Amino acid sequence: MDNDMQYCTVEPALDVIVGKWKISILFLLFQGTKRFSELQRDIPDITKKVLASQLRELEEQDIIRRVVYAVVPPKVEYSLTEYGHSVKPVLQTIHQWGRAHLEHMGLKKGIEETTT
Amino acid sequence: MDNDMQYCTVEPALDVIVGKWKISILFLLFQGTKRFSELQRDIPDITKKVLASQLRELEEQDIIRRVVYAVVPPKVEYSLTEYGHSVKPVLQTIHQWGRAHLEHMGLKKGIEETTT
DNA sequence: CTGGATCCGTCGGGATACTG
């Protein structure tokens, strides 16, 4: 990876959003602080292990904050760091283009089918 | 994946840029039309098979165009479609945030180290 | 409740050889 010195800085950003569930997690946390169990409830198809691992990655990247309460039963809250909020515009940009992309591909498919 | 109806449109966009070499390919094609061999030369660590597969994916997504010349030896040119150019701002947004992210993580690391 | 540990399947990507 030395051929793309000039532009390889795209990739670190991708680490933050690439991961099967990271985007779901981020969107949920954009709404505010969530507990582990809340995230698990709102993302039904994710397992604890994977949720935990994705959260840990985001935490290491300083995108989210993990707060452990010394109570029983345990309580852990996750929230965006101040820095974490800065990914929002990135996600929105991708989101908008993604919508346009879907539409574009839909149109293309429609056109192709009308030619049959 | 029915829990994130509202925001799952982030993912299709990601398909375009996720892939170990897609970003490198896109950046090269932003410069203009390239032949297969040129791409391979400019991305030294990629193999033909992988280059071909990544190109095919981008082509299916209507991001790039593949033009085959009926000459011998064979000649194939790849270029961005008009639509493909629209990913540029997306990449730039990610790129900019990526740079800031690197800097941020660097600072964080520095701070942590000065505390030792 | 919030995880960690373990095992396992899948899939993207890589090495190599072959072809039109």
Next chain:
DNA sequence: CAGTATCCCGACGGATCCAG
């Protein structure tokens, strides 16, 4: 030159069980 065909491997994610 521009690929395809095969085989291979490691990383990621999933299922299940265990623990503080």
